Amino acid sequence: MGLRIQHRIFERDNLPVEFSPAIMEKFRQLIARYPEGRQKSALLPILHIAQEESGGHLRVDVMDFVAEMLQVQPVEVYEVATFYTQFRLEKTGKYLIEVCRTAPCAICGGEDILDRICSRLGVQDGETTADGLITVQSVECLGACGSAPVLQVNTEFHENLSLEKVDELLNDLKKNAETEKDGKLKWAEKFC
């Protein structure tokens, strides 16, 4: 975690940061949950929504925007964004496939699942396909060991996997992308 971004240099792209009025309202509601003066508590939930609204990763400008909104120093947002694995600082594919690699999944074939996905997509663990559609990332325990091996596509669980199921899933994702309908629930809809 801490080592992941050891040599990262933060760069601003100076693109505007804008959230819809509905999302801004969600932010306000989240902040209101915590006692007065403790608005920083809303940082993690807000970053989840901000990340999703910004296309799957957190730009520096977005983090600065969140810092200003929560009246904290930008570095307080950066240090959090770099600590937690779910926050991503680099552009990811439309679909982020996170494959569990921890022991309970590994002894049930989880390593083969990761290999299959990588070889089908022609990418290494951690990389995104050239068309920008899919990012593959091995992750630590997803807490679904009873239905190992498991993976998540944009935090939606897929369990009891087999190589055939993975092939099917990859085909579905490609089809989905063409019709632009993935039907997944957003963070903002889950909260509030």
Next chain:
Amino acid sequence: MGRKILLEKIDIPGINTFDGYRAEGGFSTVERALRSMKPDEVTEEVRISGLRGRGGAGFPTGLKWSFLDRKSNNPRYLVCNADESEPGTFKDRFLMERNPYLLIEGLILSSYALGSNTTFIYVRGEFKYIIGILEKAISETRKKGFLGKDILGTGYSLEIYVHSGAGAYICGEETALLESLEGKRGNPRIKPPFPAVKGLYGCPTVVNNVETLASIVPILAMGGMEYVKIGIGRSTGTKLISACGNINNPGVYEIELGLPVEEFLYSAEYCGGIKNGKELKAVIPGGSSVPVLPASLVCRTASGEPRLMSYESLADGGFATGSMLGSGGFIVFDEDACMVRSTWNLSRFYHHESCGQCSPCREGTGWMEKVLHRIESGHGRQEDIDLLVSIAAKIEGNTICPLGDAAAWPVASAIRHFREEFEFHVNNPALVSNPRHISFAKHSQVHV
């Protein structure tokens, strides 16, 4: 059939809705407790019940509650730890998904006992859909008047909020969780002061696991004196066990504490034995952090007594020949499993999840991962095995939080019980160079 308390009604259709839950007697303990019991009387029932923390540490819940600084002028908080991230553990997810109102009811009772008017459920970020389920359950409960201002006209007010984590195992440690809830990195705090005195926002706070808080409902329903009769000795009540690995029936089971491990592992009611007719090799009985038990010590203790699913029996023999009940994450390895590879895998997990505050853990977990990978990939040296033992010993007990211990124990115990397998890897580099599908069991056949 074993006794079911938490999962008794889990299969009733509609139990995951407010009306369905209410029709089964749900929230009746809230009505009774808020109307006719003082907060301290609720705490007293919990103390009598002998309930111990179900998150892993097994600390008596009533005692933890009694430490809460009730004289402070600051607000008091209850925080529910739903950051279930221990490899092999998935019981809280099951409970929250299938019977969310049981947790909500437990939270209301516990918040009342502790005097918390704002209670948080900290859910790991990967359980996004669980967050949706809980949000809905809270809003329904609120509509029906069991949450909000002046609940049931008793004058007691409570709001429950769901707070999302973002992928950090360390936030399951209670002080790291509080840091995270305050919007910071999940770096555990030095104790004392304990959260009971200085917790969330510096206020008196109790942090309890999902299963612990759900258990408050049956305890209040039957009374602490009845609950204490379930189970065995100081392991009172029932426990959710999440069973996974190479078994026929992986899943979440509720057991009465004291059930023989042999019955749990082999009976069709529970794990149903080892998958594909294979032999048992090892079990990690309480989540990946606890010591691994070799097959010979799973069903019987070193002294030949039947091993039971209880805090005491699983720990029988100390770390030399025992383990821990932990979080109830029961991971089963069959004869094909490579213990070196599995240990390396878990070391990688702890290295990845170390927060980096304490040098022994930050550096040591990385060293262990590297050395284990070296052995696993056929480049090990004879002295590496003792080097691992030495690193593990130097991490253990030398860190702010128990993650250091949790990283050290699997390595130390794997070498203690499977040393010949590590030596085999060192002595037969050619055989282990493509290790994933060639297990040690098969190596030794080739070798012999």
